[in-house]
Amino acid sequence: MASEDHTISGVAGRYATALLELALEEKALERIETDLNRFGEALDASEDLARLVKSPMFSSDDQGRALAAILDEVKIEGLTKNFLLLVARNRRLFAVPGMISAFRALAAAHRGEVSATVTTASQLNDTQVTALKQALKAALGKDVTLDQRVDPSLLGGLTVKVGSRMIDTSLRTKLTRLKHAMKEVG
Structure with missing residues (x-):
């Protein structure tokens, strides 16, 4: 099956x-x-x-x-x-x-690849897609197929979802963390 x-x-x-x-x-x-x-x-x-x-x-x-x-x-x-x-x-x-x-x-699994969903604030160019695929291949040890999505609310950076793992380097998340850290201090 x-x-x-x-x-x-x-x-x-x-x-x-x-x-x-x-x-x-x-x-x-x-x-x-x-x-x-x-x-x-x-x-x-x-x-x-x-x-x-x-x-x-x-x-x-x-x-x-x-x-x-x-x-x-x-x-x-x-x-x-x-x-x-x-x-x-x-x-x-x-x-x-x-x-x-x-x-x-x-x-992708049938071909021995890993499927990743990448969400960015703006569309990635070909150079960025290639660099991201290479970085994910190095980290995961498998070829990666990207499903690209654009969400301007991220402000900058990107999120990558591979299976149940999520990497969030978006500017929105960083600003939210900074906001919470400042609330704790003040």
């Missing part, structure tokens, strides 16, 4: 595990991962798509028809399209962002 080394639970984990097994069976892991990343980017970029995915107000038929049109527009087809339409038919579209994250983690 695909989840022997990596335990991912919940609805998103079960769907991601099933998709990974199908991807491996069809020898289409890279294509499906690319498709899911493209769909995730579309989800992040479109408030309407996010509303379609999250809102229980749409019927499964409405979600399926709208999703089919969107998938055609972003050129997602085959197994990934069928998977996402099945998710819509089963009224589980709300869990798609979690499914994408879980699939990335399972695919």
Whole structure:
């Protein structure tokens, strides 16, 4: 089973595990991962798509028809399209962002990589991404796949989450610690 080394639970984990097994069976892991990343980017970029995915107000038929049109527009087809339409038919579209994250983690584990979520105040450039990957590889002893997120409220610095471990070097956290330290003194 695909989840022997990596335990991912919940609805998103079960769907991601099933998709990974199908991807491996069809020898289409890279294509499906690319498709899911493209769909995730579309989800992040479109408030309407996010509303379609999250809102229980749409019927499964409405979600399926709208999703089919969107998938055609972003050129997602085959197994990934069928998977996402099945998710819509089963009224589980709300869990798609979690499914994408879980699939990335399972695919990375299958390749012998570690998946890390990096949150920064602004988008990292290619040099910074490469340096971060090298530093994480040195610390973890494995290749690292980065899932990058931007959160301007961090002010500066970054947070890195690998599995259950979290490294927080954000300016927001440093300022919060300083604030608490000053309260203790004064």
